Amino acid sequence: MSHKRIPKRKAAIAAGSVAALGAAALFLPNAMASQTDSDDATASAKTFKAGDVSDLASQLASQLGDAFAGSYYDAANQQIIINVVGDNSNVINEIRAAGAVPNQVQNSTDALENAAATLKADATIPGTAWSVDPKTNEIRVTADSTVTGTSWDTLESTVEGLGSGVATITKSAGTFKTFVDGGDAIFGDGVRCSLGFNVTAGDGTPAFLTAGHCGVAVTEWSDAQNGEPIATVDQATFPGDGDFALVKYDDPATVAASAVNIGDGQTVEITQAAEAAVGQQVFRMGSTTGLFDGNVLGLDATVNYPEGTVTGLIQTDVCAEPGDSGGSLFTQDGSAIGLTSGGSGDCTVGGETFFQPVTTALEAVGATLGAGDAAGDDGAGVEDPGAVEPSDGASAPAAGDEEAGAGGDELGGAEGQSGNAGDGDGGLDDGSGLVNINP
Structure with a gap:
């Protein structure tokens, strides 16, 4: 199979590209009340x-x-x-x-860890998830709409058996799933996902991180629907101890920006990888829904997907939809936090969403954050996210764009969904050195 060399300006695929964006104003602090007792x-x-x-x-x-x-x-x-x-x-x-x-608080770290171990042993049921919530000092257990009958009885009795004040159950209206279909950032063999963060592999070659279930599903990825492959999966983990994949660019001369494209010609420079903290405000960029914000709810989450159990994830209240898989979870100051894994609900009704910690993924694949920059390209700058103009607070695909609709016979939209206005090849090149794919 032939492989094309990406021009330098086109190789700057920022994480989580999106066709249209109306939530840039989300880069404002969200208030969260303290729950301390003094x-x-x-x-x-x-x-x-x-x-x-x-x-x-x-x-x-x-x-x-x-x-x-x-x-x-x-x-x-x-x-x-x-x-x-x-x-x-x-x-x-x-x-x-x-x-x-x-x-x-009542529960020690050991007590909560033991409770999580009991849930794993006695209630590993597809459609369930749990994580440690230090704000409530409990295990947060969630069951999706498929957990009914004897499965629900088993989960409920297991939680009750943990004792008073150790764990709580909530019901989700949706179903836990990986967000692998739909979207437009990276394409491969009938599947679309989102690029997470550009990295440098252990051997010094340029690469990027995305979701493991994307890497397991497809070996070669393109930056345009039906386009030639530009990158090949090197390592992928899913299910099991995470949901992450390292994908190496086929051209070792590729120069890719360490930045997240948040739409409207603006990017957030990614300068470091950081651990998530419960209560922290985070932003999620995905190729289907664009930019949304929310807060970290729990750490070390276990999710029982239909494909198998994944451990060590971050739980948030940031929405996501199919195609957002692998997309970037980051902070306003440019810290890479996670890769979109899956969850329930959508960006209309909300739901739970889980992310692979970037720090764990980098350590596992032996990569470092960043794969060079696009400094040599004219006009390639990083905008201050604080300067983003307010909007209606909701991010969505370009529903009014004939080329960027969510329907059609192809993967949720026409090829032009991943291209710029006037860029008929559906690519990610606007000549600026950074991604800008406004409709």
């Missing part, structure tokens, strides 16, 4: 960024030992909340000395 404790606490949670929590976890019971971010007050079991004054003082807010 106003006095919050009054003297320092202010932090969400990206500080992982490092400070790790430091305190090593200091506090068994008393440490998780952490989360209070976005409204810009404070880090540290859960503790017991009322040891020395522990409380250590937390306050670090500038964090102590929050006394």
Whole structure:
């Protein structure tokens, strides 16, 4: 099979490209109320960024030992909340000395881990998921609409058997699925997914990350529907310990920007990979729905998809739809957080969505974030996301575009859905050095 060399300007495939975008104004802070039990404790606490949670929590976890019971971010007050079991004054003082807010809780880290292990052993049922929610100090268990009858009875009795205040069950109206069909960012053998983040593989060659279930489904990927392949899957994990794939560009001279295209000619430069923190505001870019924001709800999530169980995911309330698989989860300041895996619902009714942590994926495949830049191209700049003009707060495909509709006989839309106005080949090249695929 022939392989084409991508021009430098065309190779700058930013993560999660989309045909139209009306939610750029989502780059505004969302308020989230603190759930700590002491106003006095919050009054003297320092202010932090969400990206500080992982490092400070790790430091305190090593200091506090068994008393440490998780952490989360209070976005409204810009404070880090540290859960503790017991009322040891020395522990409380250590937390306050670090500038964090102590929050006394019932369940220890070991207790929640044991509860998750019991769920795995006794209630691994397709259509169920669970994650640790430090804000409630419980296991958040979710069952989709397929969990009924004896399956529901088994799940309910397992949760009840964990004891009071250890886990809660919620019902989802949708069904848990991977978002592999639909979309327009990368194409392969009847499947469409979204590019996550450009990276450099361990051997120094340019590559990108996407969802593992995309990498398992298709070996070769193109940047245009029915186009020639531009990249080949090197490694893929799904199901099991994650949902991620490393896809290497076929041309080793490819230069691809370390950026996320958020539409309307604007990008967010990706400068680092970071751990997610519960309570953190995040943004999700996908090739079907565009840009949406929300908050991290839980970590170390287990999801029982029809294809099998996936562990170690991030749970959020950010919506997603088919075709968004593999798309970027990131922060306003340019931290790569996750890759879209799957969930339930859509961007009309909402639902639960799960993401593969980028840090885990990078470590597993031996890659580093970033695959060069497009600095040599005229006009290739990175816009300040804070300068994005407000809109109606909803992101959607270009429904009014004859070439970008969601129907048709092909994969949810015509070939032009992934191209620019006037770019009839359906490619991602607008001559600017960065992706700009407005209708």
